[in-house]
Amino acid sequence: MKTYLNGRLVIFSAFYDDVYCDRIFRKLYNQIKWLDKTYQNADGSIVHLPRLTANYGERSYNYSGMVFEPEPWTDVMLELKKDAEILGQETFNAAVLQLYRDGKDRVNWHSDDDPCVGKNPTIVSISFGETREFWFKAKNGMGNPLKLLVEKGDVIVMQGTLQHTHLHRVPPENEKKARINITFRNVIH
Ligand SMILES: O=C(O)CCC(=O)C(=O)O
Numbered sequence: 001m002k003t004y005l006n007g008r009l010v011i012f013s014a015f016y017d018d019v020y021c022d023r024i025f026r027k028l029y030n031q032i033k034w035l036d037k038t039y040q041n042a043d044g045s046i047v048h049l050p051r052l053t054a055n056y057g058e059r060s061y062n063y064s065g066m067v068f069e070p071e072p073w074t075d076v077m078l079e080l081k082k083d084a085e086i087l088g089q090e091t092f093n094a095a096v097l098q099l100y101r102d103g104k105d106r107v108n109w110h111s112d113d114d115p116c117v118g119k120n121p122t123i124v125s126i127s128f129g130e131t132r133e134f135w136f137k138a139k140n141g142m143g144n145p146l147k148l149l150v151e152k153g154d155v156i157v158m159q160g161t162l163q164h165t166h167l168h169r170v171p172p173e174n175e176k177k178a179r180i181n182i183t184f185r186n187v188i189h
Contacts, residue, residue, distance in 0.1 A: 004146060005136065008162040012087060016153035025078050025128040028180050032056075034099050039066075050172075054084075057094035059187035063114040070094060077182070084184040088157050092124070092142040092184035095162070100132065103176030106169070109137070113163040118188045121163055125156040129179035136166050152179075179187035 002011050016024070021181050034052035041047055054066040055061050056077050062068075072079070077095060085091055113121050134156075137145040138174060150156065170181075 004148075005162060005166065006145050006160075008138070008158065008160040008165075009136065010149070010151055010157040010159070011073075011156040011174065012157075014151065015083070015087075015155040016036070021032055021152040024076060025180060026082070028097070028128065028182075029099070030180065031076065031101075032097055033071055033095075040136050040146055044054045048170045051107060052099040052101065054099075055094070056097065057092070057171065057187075059094045061094055061115075061185070062094060062116040063186060066130075073140070080182060081184055083155070087155055088124040088170055088184070089157045089158070090122040090124075094185045094187045096183050096185065098170075098181045100130070100170065100179040100181075102178065103173040109167040109169045111139070111163045111167050112158070112183065112185070114189060116187050117163075117185050119164075121182040121185065122157065122159045123163070124184045126182045126184075127154050127179060128152050128181075130156075130177045132170050132176065132179050133173060134168065134170055136168050138166055140165075 032054050034054055037049045037053055038046050055070045057070045060067050060069050081092055129152055131149055131151045135145055135148045136150045
């Protein structure tokens with residue numbers, strides 16, 4: 001276990017072994033109802049998110065003025081949620097999933113400070129598949145950005161004020177295979 005950013009970012013490296021990771025990756029890849037979401041630019045053009053996404057759990061997830069209705073928990077998701085709740089010391093009622101199909105897929109700088117998860121949310125992030133860079137930078141521009149390499153089976157706990165003080169991203173990279181990330185969240189309103 002390693003901590004960063006004043007202990008608000010905790011990484012449990014290789015929490016799951018390779019055999020488990022490969023089995024869970026295949027199940028999630030095949031069972032999750034992956035969505036190719038689009039949004040409209042200011043000029044009216046339709047843009048595809050540069051990754052596939054899904055929402056699971058008991059509560060709808062509300063961000064950027066859009067509401068995403070969840071699919072019900074699957075057995076695999078419930079299995080992972082149990083671990084996430086132990087590591088995060090929190091109960092979770094929602095999950096956001098990302099499927100990066102290759103190195104071109106990415107998520108740009110943002111923070112998971114959506115009002116629906118309240119102040120100082122604990123978010124537990126679990127990754128399977130390809131290793132990808134995961135960057136953090138302070139919203140006030142202080143200090144150097146932090147680059148981590150997240151591998152399959154790693155579990156990251158983000159907590160305290162982190163979502164209010166920092167942004168994170170998964171940048172595009174060359175020649176990458178697929179990666180799946182799940183973030184467990186507690187929606188309070
Ligand atoms: O893929 C990741 O590791 C991060 C995903 C993420 O930032 C998000 O779901 O908000």
